Amino acid sequence: MANFEELGVRKDFIKGLNELNIIEPTEIQTEVIPLLLETNTDLVGQAQTGTGKTAAYGLPLLHKIDSKKKVVQGLILCPTRELGQQVAKQLFKFTKYTDKIFTEAVYGGAKIEMQIANLKRPTHIIVATPGRLIDLINKNAVDISNVKTVVLDEADEMLSMGFKKELDEILKHAKKAENKWLFSATMPHGIKEIVNTHMAEDAHRIEVSADKVVNKKIEHQYLICDDLDKLQVLLQFIRTQKDNRGVIFCKTKAATQKLAKQLIAKNISADAIHGDLLQKERDKVMRAFKNESLQILIATDLAARGIDIEALSFVVHYQLPDQEEYYTHRSGRTARAGKEGISLAIVNAVELKQLRYFEKALKITFNQVRQV
The missing domain is CATH 3.40.50.300 (P-loop containing nucleotide triphosphate hydrolases)
Structure with missing residues (x-):
């Protein structure tokens, strides 16, 4: 079993992982992290909740952020505010011993004015529910034109909650992104449509078997x-x-x-x-x-x-x-x-x-x- 250093994760991130008692990489982390660290690529990953997806995409995303540039470089889309808050919190913990990388979570059900004010601060990564992100884009409160990496987390859930139109629109706004990483527990027709429309034909595909x-x-x-x-x-x-x-x-x-x-x-x-x-x-x-x-x-x-x-x-x-x-x-x-x-x-x-x-x-x- 490889450890995180062997996967290519920097020592300052590993120090943060050790404090969280994340010592041994899970299967999806072992397969995904070296691939995403070494190159810019599109990825379709099939994996359930609880397999360590957040670290699998979160660590490579954090490695790709230039903390000196005060623009949004990473975008993570989630189906619920709880998952969005959870992901933002995890990224914050991973970066305890690194240069400051600022993550902001935005979601429906909270005051949009407060989120607009927060986004005026330096922000490197936005974690968002699709509907709220569209609202912020329409109000010119967020600029995702410099985004290099887009992650769709629990894509099938976003689809089942009726966010297909929003996802298509967001991915069009972020068409210059060099990395598009999609994670989903299941692969219904709507997910395949998103993959075919917005991702490279040679996108890597990784599936973590149910057992x-x-x-x-x-x-x-x-x-x-x-x-x-x-x-x-x-x-x-x-x-x-x-x-x-x-x-x-x-x-x-x-x-x-x-x-x-x-x-x-x-x-x-x-x-x-x-x-x-x-x-x-x-x-x-x-x-x-x-x-x-x-x-x-x-x-x-x-x-x-x-x-x-x-x-x-x-x-x-x-x-x-x-x-x-x-x-x-x-x-x-x-x-x-x-x-x-x-x-x-x-x-x-x-x-x-x-x-x-x-x-x-x-x-x-x-x-x-x-x-x-």
């Missing part, structure tokens, strides 16, 4: 019970975790709301995030969870996009997802930064078949626990 995307430090457990007993089983599990914090996943908004009420009624500090929340309500819940006044966050798959909370001890699948990619996204919320974590699926007899399918597709083993 390598699941973090090895996660212990996958399952417990079988009837639907009527799921709440009781969950409560027992939460009690065994004492003060440890975690995320519980449900498939629907209604299920997250109902479960949050049930847990609060049992004096557990929990709250839910789902698509019906206003941005300020969502921010309030996330703030409470980040500052640890909430122990449990209950979420739908879509609402959980971009969540990156350090020191999550567990993830619970109260309702199993339909697709293995979602299982990977969910379980990847725990065991971050070299720590270990538990991914517990509470399943009925019918859901057990889905669990067996995940085992085969992701090449992982679920250990049955009789009681928690």
Whole structure:
């Protein structure tokens, strides 16, 4: 296994990585970093959340920035404000021991005047949601004509959220970019259209196979019970975790709301995030969870996009997802930064078949626990 120095990463960046306990490169980092460091190129990478994508594209991007030039040189597009904030924070941490590289995150749901004011300061990299970036371009508040590198992170999610038109427009504005790097968990037709329209024919293609995307430090457990007993089983599990914090996943908004009420009624500090929340309500819940006044966050798959909370001890699948990619996204919320974590699926007899399918597709083993 190569280390970051062997991949070509500068020592001042490695010092920052070591502080974050990022020591061994993941598969996608090993494949992508040397390629992006040594040349200007277009890249299509297929990889799930939790595989280390941010460092895979973030480190080469930071290497390409000339900190003495006070113009925007890098652009990262993300589907949600949470993911945008998370990426900007990671880049800031990577550059702790380097020359100052300034990153600004811009996204909808926040005051645009404040973001316009912030962009008047020296900015080397912008991390943006597509809609807000278009607004800023239309107001002449941002100039991306000097951008050398454009990254599309979680491109399939941006597409499913209806941002195809905005992505096309942004990529036209940044047509002089020497590097276009697209990362996506899946490759639907719309993504192929973007690749064919905006990227070089000889773009490199790297795919991280499904069996390598699941973090090895996660212990996958399952417990079988009837639907009527799921709440009781969950409560027992939460009690065994004492003060440890975690995320519980449900498939629907209604299920997250109902479960949050049930847990609060049992004096557990929990709250839910789902698509019906206003941005300020969502921010309030996330703030409470980040500052640890909430122990449990209950979420739908879509609402959980971009969540990156350090020191999550567990993830619970109260309702199993339909697709293995979602299982990977969910379980990847725990065991971050070299720590270990538990991914517990509470399943009925019918859901057990889905669990067996995940085992085969992701090449992982679920250990049955009789009681928690």
